[in-house]
Amino acid sequence: MAALMAGFGLYTHAIVRGIPASLAKEALRTSEAEVDVDKARGEHDAYVEVLKTRLGLDVVELPADESFPDCVFVEDAAVVCGDTALITRPGAESRRGETEAMKRALKALNLNVVEMTDENATLDGGDVLFTGREFFVGLSSRTNQRGAEILADAFKDYAVSTVPVLASLHLKSFCSMGGPGLIVIGSSEPAQKALKIMQQMSDHCYDKLTVPDDIAANCIYMNLPNKGHVLLHCTAEEFPESFKVFEKLKDYTLIPVSNMEKVKVDGALTCCSILINKKGSI
């Protein structure tokens, strides 16, 4: 029997992309940090390995493109929900070209690909939080109202609410889903404020898991056959306090994933993959 919106966190495929050398110098960042590309690649390889080997996803690995220093952060290039993929129009001009390869990959997966062609629209996937029941779209320096509208058009089944994001790069710079109906949220004031807005806008009830560090609130939840609840989250080394919070989650397969280098260029865990469920799609 066909049922929509079932199986939140169920994925079969992932799309990732390599790290170009240009990341070190040219990737956009909000801080001045130096990035060690090799380290970053090491991290990324480990991340991909978890998806592929540990979790058994079909991972599509797109090659890095030197002309797109930020290309590893594939999340911003597309939003996939169900069998529909919206190719975004990233807010940073230097990143617009990243969507080409993404589009091809998604089409190859037989997804219903929708493109954002409106030149007034910008949207980074990092500003899109899908809770399983609805979308929240952060209105940030990278994402505007028009972009959100187009997203709403692409995913008509769901409510799409906008949330102003002022203090950080993306909406998901301080939050993500930690399970069905569970929002992991950073404890900073802007994060908490954004959460308040989300809660006000929603018809649904969510639980929240507050972690001390905003960026640690970005984790990856999956619900996989034979594995149950899986959470990829920060390491103890990186965010010891937040790590402790995650550690307390029961009935989860907890997988700490190091992200020390990529975070220097504002890359969080969710940024580095696009997760797709092909089985459930019709």
Next chain:
Amino acid sequence: MTTETGADSEAKQPQDTNETEKGKTKAAADPASPLKQPEQLPAAVGHSTPARKEQEPQDDDQESHRSSISHLSKSPLRGVKKVKIMQCKVTLLDGSDYTLDVEKRAKGQVLFDKVCDHLNLLEKDYFGITYKDVDNQKNWLDPSKELKKQIRTGPWNFAFNVKFYPPDPTQLAEDITRYYLCLQLRDDVVSGRLPCSFATHTVLGSYTVQSELGDYDPEELASDYISELRFAPNQTKELEEKVMELHKTYKGMTPAEAEMHFLENAKKLSMYGVDLHHAKDSEGVEIMLGVCASGLLIYRDRLRINRFAWPKILKISYKRNNFYIKIRPGEFEQFESTIGFKLPNHRAAKRLWKVCVEHHTFFRLVSPEAPPKKFLTLGSKFRYSGRTQAQTRRASSQIIRPAPLFERSSSKRYNMSRSLDGAPITENHDTLMKDSSADGTAKIIAKGDIITTVTTEKKAEEEQAEQEDAAETPELAASTQQRRDTKDTEPPVGVAKHQTNISELKRSFLETGDSKPGLTEWEKRLSSSPAHSPRADEAPMIEPLEPQDTEDEEPAGDERKQEEEPKATEATGYLVKYMADSVVTEGATSSGPHGISLSTTMDDDVFIDGTLREAEEKTPDSQDEVSERSMVKISPGAVRQEVSQAITDKKGTLIILKDDTEGKNTAVPGEDTEDTGLLSAPKDKETVQDDIAVVVKAQMTNEVETPSLKIDMKPDDMTPFKGMDSPKKAMASWISQEVKVEASEVTCVSAKEVREMKTCDGLQHKAQIFTFEEMAHSKQSKSDPTQNSLFESSAASLAVSTLGWVPSSQKTSAESEQKETEAAPAESAEPAGELSEGGTKEIPVVHTETKTITYEAAEVDSNGDADPGVLLSAQTITSETTSTTTTTHITKMVKGGISETRIEKRIVITGDADIDHDQALAQAIKEAKEQHPDMSVTKVVVHKETEITPEEGED
């Protein structure tokens, strides 16, 4: 989607009705045969309007009112007096038309019931009937109003639609109900009102096919069998193929199962059950306002830019083409804020307001609020009078008939629409509803076009309507302040109306416990969350993120109360019931503090009767009012009985019923009796009067109206007295007190009426209490006609909260008490009249709402004696805190050899903040009792005055 244009109609009624009626009635009137008029047939509809207006006898409306009493006798003295039968065409959800005849003066309910009967539908509260207004907007037919008042022009064409989309269709009791819901949703989807993705179209389509055609059978079905059906606004071959693919997998699925699956998917769609209205925000940006089960959603384009859950909303109002919501202050805010939206026109604003009122009542309240009392209210009297979801759920759980067999008509509409013009929608209601579709940008324009045809006459209407509206805001505002339990306000009308069997109703009252839809969702969430178990041990870690909504539960109560308040007015007559009801619901749900506080307040020794009176500006709608009013009256008796029955039932287990009633007041056992010996209660007129806050309101009445009112009302008003005792008992038992309970119910209408009540129940000495209040009213209303219609009136009022208690003592005869009451009001009423006269003309328009509620111990001893007694001592003590002023007035009197100590305590609470009146009241009573344990509370008067701030009132 929209609702009925009540405000407009109310406002324009006087001038407008006759004319429009003419158009309609004319047809009925001119051929000699009183029954079916061929001209009224839908086919002939096109020309049924202005051209013939002139021919209509001018007195048509009055005629019908008058004939209302005797119309059944069909005596053909004159053609006009015969019952006029109108033919109605109702487009059903499957696209077919159902033609039926109803009396011209029939209420909307009649038509609705007939259609539901035709459809074999029991769970009908989710549905409604729509019609198009002159702007081609879809309006909900008000069941409590006459059809002819609502269909002012054009043919009597209607559509049957889902009005309240159940958030969880699995909770519907019958498959047939789900079937109709499915039909509505299919249409919503195909028309684009319910947007969904390709995948959803596929899934929904496949279930549609399964339910309609059964299992996929390649031999029976042509290869393109599916193209016959419509699934999406833009149906593609690809979609059809996908639908077919899925259909093949459903072998063996019954239609009912398929529909269940359909609904399970459809209900998750974000626009499921959202009624959209075009508007502009304060900056002129085009937005959409969506009314749904959980609250009000604000969309810009397709984006949700804000959401106000019902508990967040303190008040809704509209004025002219503005619609306002007052928002409960957030965590960090100190003050409420009011947000205004501009709607395309006044009617749209009112429609939106009505839809909000209805949705809020249906989904949030345990029981509906009674509409405000016609005579004394300002603003719209509109209230949702049907059953609430909570009630209807209880009721449906009582359905015991075997699942009805029904034929699932193959979706004609789809075929039809296709063949006609390719447009998905053909039926008139579709077009109507389109108005509310999400992609209705073009709508406004279209609307605008239509509007251009509007003439000055219309303007006048609108203007009048505006005046009315101006009044409206205050009404709600007042309600905001006063927190009465919504539950209390039991809409007698609706219940009685809908109620099919008592046990159903009982049920619905008893099981209100899980009435909050939010909760269920919440619980579901909780249980499904993987974090659930961890949370148990690590409570601090994962927290529910919806403190807002959870908190809301309580506030919700308040909110209701506020909104409820006005309703209570209409319910004066039913006050007893209302209280009883609240008690019950409270017990069942324990959701709202108010009902509880009420009941606890009057805990032991005193049972309190309450009168609620509300004085407000009256709008100049005469006919409507009359009809509405009389409508309302119909039910009380029945309701009361049901309620009481329900209560009794419930009680049964808990408490023993006390049966003391009928004018006979038994002594109160316990403490009270002791007191009785010691003191008598000489109450003199003045004291009584004191207790009464004098409310002056200018009212606009027109003479014509008054008489008609009387006629309509009296019979109805009498009803309350019957069956009155049962609720009392019930209440008493609930409180498990052996207190004599008395309830008197009087609806204030005209002096005449009041008097009648008295006469009719000599046994009832309860009536007195209310009587004086009522008298005051009636006086006023009486005087009004003389003043004639003044539109903008001002209200001067005097707000006092008085808590007076007197040692209980011997009761005097009912008669004497009555006397007293009669006298008292007379005096207070006089000034009132004067004031109102002056006020109407000179006082600047200050929108003030005043409300007085009196709770009086049933056994208030009346003195009746003309002897005022001798005043021994009097003492007044005043104390003040920031927001309250407490004045205690102690008088000792000797009267007829018996001394009475009477203490009156006035607490005046001032402030902007939300005051929980019930709590304050409860507190005050509690304190009073503690301070004077040997005395009993005999009377509680709550008087509330709300001033409408100019911002709200004006714009």
